[in-house]
Amino acid sequence: MRTVNVAIVGFGTVGSGVARILLESGDALAARAGVRLRLKYVCDTDLQRPRDIAVPQELLTDSLDRVLADGEVEIVCELIGGTTVAYDVVERALRAGKHVVTANKALLAERGMPLMKLAREQGVAISFEGAVAGGIPLILAVRDGLVANRITAIAGIVNGTCNYILTRMHEEGTPYAEALSAAQAIGYAEADPTLDVSGRDSAHKLVILGRLAFAVPIAFDEVYCEGIEGIDPRDVRFGDELGYIIKLLAIGQLDSSGGVNLRVHPAFVPKGNPLAYVADAYNAIMVHGDAAGDTLYYGRGAGQMPTASAVVADVVDTALGRATLTFAERDMFAEDAAHAVRPIDDVRTRSYLRFDVIDEPGVLAAIAGILGSHAISIASVLQHESTDAEHVPLIIMTHEALERDMQDALRQIEQLDAVRCRPVHIRVVDQEGGR
Amino acid sequence: MRTVNVAIVGFGTVGSGVARILLESGDALAARAGVRLRLKYVCDTDLQRPRDIAVPQELLTDSLDRVLADGEVEIVCELIGGTTVAYDVVERALRAGKHVVTANKALLAERGMPLMKLAREQGVAISFEGAVAGGIPLILAVRDGLVANRITAIAGIVNGTCNYILTRMHEEGTPYAEALSAAQAIGYAEADPTLDVSGRDSAHKLVILGRLAFAVPIAFDEVYCEGIEGIDPRDVRFGDELGYIIKLLAIGQLDSSGGVNLRVHPAFVPKGNPLAYVADAYNAIMVHGDAAGDTLYYGRGAGQMPTASAVVADVVDTALGRATLTFAERDMFAEDAAHAVRPIDDVRTRSYLRFDVIDEPGVLAAIAGILGSHAISIASVLQHESTDAEHVPLIIMTHEALERDMQDALRQIEQLDAVRCRPVHIRVVDQEGGR
Numbered sequence: 001m002r003t004v005n006v007a008i009v010g011f012g013t014v015g016s017g018v019a020r021i022l023l024e025s026g027d028a029l030a031a032r033a034g035v036r037l038r039l040k041y042v043c044d045t046d047l048q049r050p051r052d053i054a055v056p057q058e059l060l061t062d063s064l065d066r067v068l069a070d071g072e073v074e075i076v077c078e079l080i081g082g083t084t085v086a087y088d089v090v091e092r093a094l095r096a097g098k099h100v101v102t103a104n105k106a107l108l109a110e111r112g113m114p115l116m117k118l119a120r121e122q123g124v125a126i127s128f129e130g131a132v133a134g135g136i137p138l139i140l141a142v143r144d145g146l147v148a149n150r151i152t153a154i155a156g157i158v159n160g161t162c163n164y165i166l167t168r169m170h171e172e173g174t175p176y177a178e179a180l181s182a183a184q185a186i187g188y189a190e191a192d193p194t195l196d197v198s199g200r201d202s203a204h205k206l207v208i209l210g211r212l213a214f215a216v217p218i219a220f221d222e223v224y225c226e227g228i229e230g231i232d233p234r235d236v237r238f239g240d241e242l243g244y245i246i247k248l249l250a251i252g253q254l255d256s257s258g259g260v261n262l263r264v265h266p267a268f269v270p271k272g273n274p275l276a277y278v279a280d281a282y283n284a285i286m287v288h289g290d291a292a293g294d295t296l297y298y299g300r301g302a303g304q305m306p307t308a309s310a311v312v313a314d315v316v317d318t319a320l321g322r323a324t325l326t327f328a329e330r331d332m333f334a335e336d337a338a339h340a341v342r343p344i345d346d347v348r349t350r351s352y353l354r355f356d357v358i359d360e361p362g363v364l365a366a367i368a369g370i371l372g373s374h375a376i377s378i379a380s381v382l383q384h385e386s387t388d389a390e391h392v393p394l395i396i397m398t399h400e401a402l403e404r405d406m407q408d409a410l411r412q413i414e415q416l417d418a419v420r421c422r423p424v425h426i427r428v429v430d431q432e433g434g435r
Numbered sequence: 436m437r438t439v440n441v442a443i444v445g446f447g448t449v450g451s452g453v454a455r456i457l458l459e460s461g462d463a464l465a466a467r468a469g470v471r472l473r474l475k476y477v478c479d480t481d482l483q484r485p486r487d488i489a490v491p492q493e494l495l496t497d498s499l500d501r502v503l504a505d506g507e508v509e510i511v512c513e514l515i516g517g518t519t520v521a522y523d524v525v526e527r528a529l530r531a532g533k534h535v536v537t538a539n540k541a542l543l544a545e546r547g548m549p550l551m552k553l554a555r556e557q558g559v560a561i562s563f564e565g566a567v568a569g570g571i572p573l574i575l576a577v578r579d580g581l582v583a584n585r586i587t588a589i590a591g592i593v594n595g596t597c598n599y600i601l602t603r604m605h606e607e608g609t610p611y612a613e614a615l616s617a618a619q620a621i622g623y624a625e626a627d628p629t630l631d632v633s634g635r636d637s638a639h640k641l642v643i644l645g646r647l648a649f650a651v652p653i654a655f656d657e658v659y660c661e662g663i664e665g666i667d668p669r670d671v672r673f674g675d676e677l678g679y680i681i682k683l684l685a686i687g688q689l690d691s692s693g694g695v696n697l698r699v700h701p702a703f704v705p706k707g708n709p710l711a712y713v714a715d716a717y718n719a720i721m722v723h724g725d726a727a728g729d730t731l732y733y734g735r736g737a738g739q740m741p742t743a744s745a746v747v748a749d750v751v752d753t754a755l756g757r758a759t760l761t762f763a764e765r766d767m768f769a770e771d772a773a774h775a776v777r778p779i780d781d782v783r784t785r786s787y788l789r790f791d792v793i794d795e796p797g798v799l800a801a802i803a804g805i806l807g808s809h810a811i812s813i814a815s816v817l818q819h820e821s822t823d824a825e826h827v828p829l830i831i832m833t834h835e836a837l838e839r840d841m842q843d844a845l846r847q848i849e850q851l852d853a854v855r856c857r858p859v860h861i862r863v864v865d866q867e868g869g870r
Binding site: 017306 | 709727746757761
């Protein structure tokens with residue numbers, strides 16, 4: 001059996017997990033993989049910080065030069081994170097002729113193109129299963145498992161932190177700030193949770209998935225992105241009454257004219273749709289292919305060992321020589337556009353709307369009139385009594401309408417004297433595959 | 436871009452689907468795959484029967500000899516089905532140095548070992564994504580995506596026909612025979628549904644999955660197999676009241692002493708477990724790995740285009756040369772046992788029991804006494820009033836107990852004068868990953 005030497009660069013949480021698998025399941029892993037993986041270096045600028053795994057002293061180094069100069073090292077795992085130092089490390093590793101495995105979604109989403117190009121020039125591969133949906137082999141499914149399909153839609157829960165927060169809000173009626181604190185207390189959310197709760201992390205993953213699924217060169221800022229910070233527990237409850245569960249979804253759709261829309265936003269998913277039942281920190285992604293139909297992939301989207309599982313799968317794929325074949329033959333981050341990226345304005349969705357209105361005659365008529373004049377048709381109306389004597393929440397579910405029309409209508413409705421504050425607008429994603 | 440010649444042997448439903456993809460999505464498929472697939476032959480003994488796709492006359496042949504003698508053909512897709520003619524076709528194709536792609540679960544489960552061995556000797560690959568769970572890239576996930584993991588459990592719904600029938604029984608209270616007729620009416624069940632409803636088809640798939648997941652040489656008759664024919668709608672309803680949904684599960688588990696148990700049987704899955712929400716003809720499989728944790732794969736487990744999607748994915752994998760690398764390095768159908776297969780008697784599960792008893796004092800005490808003397812502890816009791824004056828259904832949920840003890844106890848309880856007929860015993864599968 002062949003032995004392949006591997007270096008880990010970035011000895012943090014995921015790096016420690018990868019080291020653990022390589023060091024502790026050596027023989028069993030070799031038997032499963034058909035190749036023996038030898039951890040030759042663990043490289044980090046800080047080797048003093050305590051880790052949860054004991055790595056033999058002779059593997060530790062703070063010199064990337066030493067790692068890259070070692071001709072025996074075939075695979076470098078970039079597990080630093082961020083888009084600056086990590087970029088330099090990957091670039092230098094590629095130039096040194098090493099294959100790269102990375103779990104760095106921000107790097108790939110924001111600066112992936114030139115690195116992919118360089119790897120192709122160098123005849124080596126970049127693999128990134130760990131960058132999207134952690135322990136779920138989703139990249140493998142989209143890239144290889146569904147290769148026979150024209151993929152027309154992806155829709156998924158790709159941020160466990162947000163899903164944990166929304167699950168608490170849905171199941172216990174917890175307000176957002178409290179649910180966020182709970183997520184922080186058990187280590188699901190960072191002290192600064194912005195990257196997660198703003199939807200930006202989901203957008204990073206959507207850029208990567210969208211490029212693979214639709215073969216279109218997506219710039220990060222082409223993804224429409226709305227986070228969960230503004231979610232009011234009342235809307236979570238009203239949605240539940242209407243048969244919907246709130247989720248932060250990352251959605252990519254191919255339209256009939258060959259355009260692609262890409263968006264991250266809170267969405268009401270009807271009970272009955274498999275995505276509605278994905279609770280806590282789990283991730284799940286629905287993919288619609290023209291031959292396979294809807295398939296869904298569910299599991300832990302983050303965390304030390306799930307992400308390490310994905311990284312090691314890529315290392316095996318690379319060590320067996322398969323990654324090189326895949327990477328050489330298939331332009332996964334194509335630079336020439338097969339599809340144009342469409343703005344959110346062009347998207348059609350059903351919507352949940354909540355208006356806090358003064359309880360007086362004619363208000364519903366005024367709102368309905370504005371919606372109607374924007375070609376937005378009402379599916380149902382729910383008016384709850386309020387403890388607030390003056391204002392009542394008026395909930396309107398609409399049929400499918402164009403986002404541009406909806407925004408125009410909402411701006412106009414906001415101007416009505418009887419409407420107290422900014423209307424709440426939550427899109428409904430009501431078919432499998434995000435349609 | 437390289438062109439690889441492919442032959443389809445068996446021009447039935449799946450064969451037509453594969454032909455459709457290869458003929459109709461040629462350029463787009465080549466762009467995605469990185470290799471051009473050329474359909475060179477479609478071979479069948481009956482070329483007159485009408486098909487739902489028009490294949491150019493010059494591709495059609497009834498001579499397997501001609502296909503195998505053509506040195507340009509690199510890949511043979513065996514889509515005949517069954518274990519006799521198909522065996523000969525695969526054997527001859529391998530001897531002729533062709534790679535084989537098959538969707539034939541019965542063939543692999545019952546006669547797979549010698550074919551795998553022959554393929555290894557010939558230096559070619561056998562791929563079989565389409566044999567398990569149709570359009571879901573499950574083999575890819577278990578074999579490659581989770582390669583870093585020691586897989587400790589798989590539990591899944593792998594027969595869409597049974598799941599459709601059980602969904603009708605659960606959602607509408609339909610009796611078994613009526614639900615089966617409904618499945619036959621829409622083409623989900625065969626005129627002779629035995630292979631599906633007996634659990635045998637699920638067992639075929641479990642043999643294949645179990646071999647991959649646990650690297651153990653499983654003989655088909657080592658899988659415990661119980662079908663859905665005996666399911667009474669009353670039990671479906673009582674289970675629902677207790678918080679469970681009935682599913683036919685295929686389960687493989689590694690125990691702490693290194694043994695594997697493999698079983699197909701109806702099971703009560705608690706609401707809250709993702710498998711409980713898999714409805715209609717969909718399949719879903721939960722896999723537990725020591726690093727990734729629980730992952731689940733959901734989609735269409737059968738049907739023309741989903742299965743064709745899987746077959747074409749294998750053809751691409753083979754055409755790119757990846758299948759050969761995987762097959763050469765990894766003994767996927769290992770002949771030497773890494774684990775012993777344990778009989779069902781050694782399995783521990785929670786159970787749902789229903790006894791139809793004469794409504795008289797002391798009956799519950801007698802039953803509870805027998806259970807207790809077999810170390811079976813009662814979790815809850817549910818007694819419903821009956822319209823039948825003489826008999827009432829007595830439902831007992833037990834804590835985890837050994838199957839052997841349960842069978843002994845049930846035989847003893849059956850002898851009681853107050854117990855009318857054979858007790859109903861449905862195992863509860865209550866944790867993710869089938870534990």
